[in-house]
Amino acid sequence: MFDWLILDEANKVRANEVLALMPLAKRWVMIGDLKQLPPVMEEAASTFKIEQPLDEVVRDDSFYGWIWDKVPAASRIMLPRQYRMREPIGRVVSDLFYEGKLIHEAPHPRMPLPWPFDRELVWVDTGAQDEYRDAQRSVANEFEVALCKDITSIIRRRVRKAKLAVIAMYNSQVNRLQGSLKGIVPPDDIESVDAFEGRESDAVILSLVRSNDRAAIGFLNDPNRVNVAISRAKKLLVIVGDSKTVIGGAPELFGPLFEHVREDGLVAGVGAVVTACQRVGIRSQVQRLSRPHRGERRARRRRRGQRVPVDATSNGEGIAPVATEPETQVEATLSTNGAEAVAPHEDVRAPEPAAPESRAQDE
DSSP states (O other), X not given: OEEEEEESSGXXXXXXXXXXXXXXXXXXXXXXXXXXXXXXXXXXXGGOOOOSXXXXXXXXXXXXXXXXXXXXXXXXXXXXXXXXXXXXXXHHHHHHHSTTOOEEOOOOOOOOOOTTSSSSEEEEEOOSXXXXXXXXXXXXXXXXXXXXXXXXXXXXXXXXXXXXXXXXXXXHHHHHHHHHTTTXXXXXXXXXXXXXXXXXXXXXXXXXXXXXXXXXXXXXXXXXXHHHHHTSEEEEEEEEEOHHHHHHHOHHHHHHHHHHHHHHSEEEEHHHHHHHHHHHTOOOHHHHHHOOOHHXXXXXXXXXXXXXXXXXXXXXXXXXXXXXXXXXXXXXXXXXXXXXXXXXXXXXXXXXXXXXXXXXXXX
C-alpha cells in the first residue's frame, strides 16, 4: 500500500483504468486538463453494448472529468502559471480557453527569424486551395504541405538547432508531411494534433488542412482539439490554413483565434513565405507548385505584352510587386495591424491532385 499515487494526464484515463489502481494508495493526486482531449475510444470498445447510462460514461468519458464536480471544492485547485509558451502565444490560449486566468512566466527568448516569422504568432492565410480525400477517406492538402516545407526550411536555415514540430488535423496530411520534410524535421516530430498532446517544441507549424467552398471542417470544430494544437509551441506558432473555410465552419472558435493572431502577431499571405525563402536563399516549394505548365506560360507572356500599366490606388498607395520568379506574380499590401504583409496573387493555387477522391460527408 502506497501513501500517495499521482496520476498525470488524468483527463486521458477512463474509469475502468483508474478504478483498478485506486486500492493501491491511501491518497490520490490527479493532474489533468478538462479543456484538452478526452480518452481516445479504442476500436474494440465501439462494439461495447450500452445497457445503462453508466456504461456510456465508462466507455466514452474521462474519469477525471466525471469526478471533478463530485469532489469537495477544497479538493480542486487550478495551477495558473504556465512556463511553456512565450506570452503572446500563452495569452491567446488563456483568453480563448481559460477565461484569461493563466499567468505567463516562460523564460524562452524569441527565435531570430526573418519577416514574417520574427514574432511569436503567425497565420499564413492560404486562401482557397483544394483539399481532397485519400482512399482511407482522410483529408489532405498538398498546397499546405508545400508551405510547411518552405516554413520549416526557413527556420532550419536561420536556427539550425531549433526543435521543430509540424502537426496536422488529419493522418493523411501527416503522411504527406513526413514524406516531404525528410531531412528537415524528424518523423517523430510530425504528428497528428491528437498524437502530439502532452508534447512541446520550440516552433510548431499547424496545418489546418480544410479548404472548401462549403465551410465544412469536420472535427476541427472541437475547442479541446484546437486548444491542444495551439498550446504546443514554446517560441513560435505558425498556423497554415484557409481562414475563410475554418471561420465559416466555426466562427465562435476560429474567429477569435484569427483576430488574436492579427492583433498580437501577423496574418500574412503566401507571398510572404516566398519572400522569406528568397531572403534566406532557398527555393520556394510553393513557387514550384504554383508554376504554370509550358503552354500556360506562353499564353501569359502574350497577355503580359498587352497589359496596360496599373496606376496608383485611389488612396494614394501604390501596390508594388515583390521580386519573385517571373511565373509567379505576388503583390505586396499592408495588413490590418499596420505590419507589412504579402497577399498571394489569385494565380497562386495548387493544381488538382492527379487522381482526386470524390468529396464525401465530413466526419
